[in-house]
Amino acid sequence: xxxxxxxxxxxxxxxxxxxxxxxxxxxxxxxxxxxxxxxxxxxxxxxxxxxxxxxxxxxxxxxxxxxxxxxxxxxxxxxxxxxxxxxxxxxxxxxxxxxxxxxxxxxxxxxxxxxxxxxxxxxxxxxxxxxxxxxxxxxxxxxxxxxxxxxxxxxxxxxxxxxxx
Numbered sequence: 001x002x003x004x005x006x007x008x009x010x011x012x013x014x015x016x017x018x019x020x021x022x023x024x025x026x027x028x029x030x031x032x033x034x035x036x037x038x039x040x041x042x043x044x045x046x047x048x049x050x051x052x053x054x055x056x057x058x059x060x061x062x063x064x065x066x067x068x069x070x071x072x073x074x075x076x077x078x079x080x081x082x083x084x085x086x087x088x089x090x091x092x093x094x095x096x097x098x099x100x101x102x103x104x105x106x107x108x109x110x111x112x113x114x115x116x117x118x119x120x121x122x123x124x125x126x127x128x129x130x131x132x133x134x135x136x137x138x139x140x141x142x143x144x145x146x147x148x149x150x151x152x153x154x155x156x157x158x159x160x161x162x163x164x165x
Contacts, residue, residue, distance in 0.1 A: 003082065009126045010090050010119055011078045017128070018073035021065055030058045034120055034127045044111070044135035064148045069107075070099040075115065086121040094133070100144040109140035 013032050020029030033054035040049040065071055077093045096111040111133075118130035 002085075006082070006088070006121075006126065007078075007080050010080050010088060013119070013126055013128060014075045014078060014090060014092055014115070014117070018075050021061070021073050022071050024062070024066055026058050026062050029061070030054060031124075032128050033057065033131075034122060034129045037128060038118075038130040040130070040132040043133070044113075044138065045133075067148045068098045068100045068144070072097045088119045088126070090117050090119060091115070092117070098140075098145055098148070100148070102141075102144055102147075104141070104143055106141035107144070109138065109142055109145045111135045111138050111145075113137075 016028055017032045020026065020032065035054055036051060037054050037057055038049065038051045039047075039057060041047045042049050072095075074095045075092050078090050079092070080088055080090045082088045092115050094111070094113055094115050098109045098111075099107055100109075101107045113133060113135040116132045116134065117128050119126050120129045
């Protein structure tokens, strides 16, 4: 019975991640993470893998997502595996649509892929300790996403991770 509840809790965190992002509810978004989180958006976006304070991750994500007129992150097909009672991995499909009217082309850009998120049980419940986005393909104007990536200076990084770290 506990595993069923754990699965539900982990899926709820994934949904809060999407809802917090799209509604710009940064407190809700922050509630998804451990105090320090490893972020891997290296595939498709060229960003280094970083270990960062969750508060800094949220502060850096907020202006990028708010630079779009609208976003919609749909996270589905959660496959959750448990290493032990306090550690799990959730692989879930994502379709992340971004809308930003501009003068250089299409106003839309969509990422299709999956998240591989590492979860830890904390005193506050299940939280994401590692988020990894693997884009499989993208459609639309990638330029609007690139603009959002440089919208604000990147948050302070506590450690850039190299292979083997």
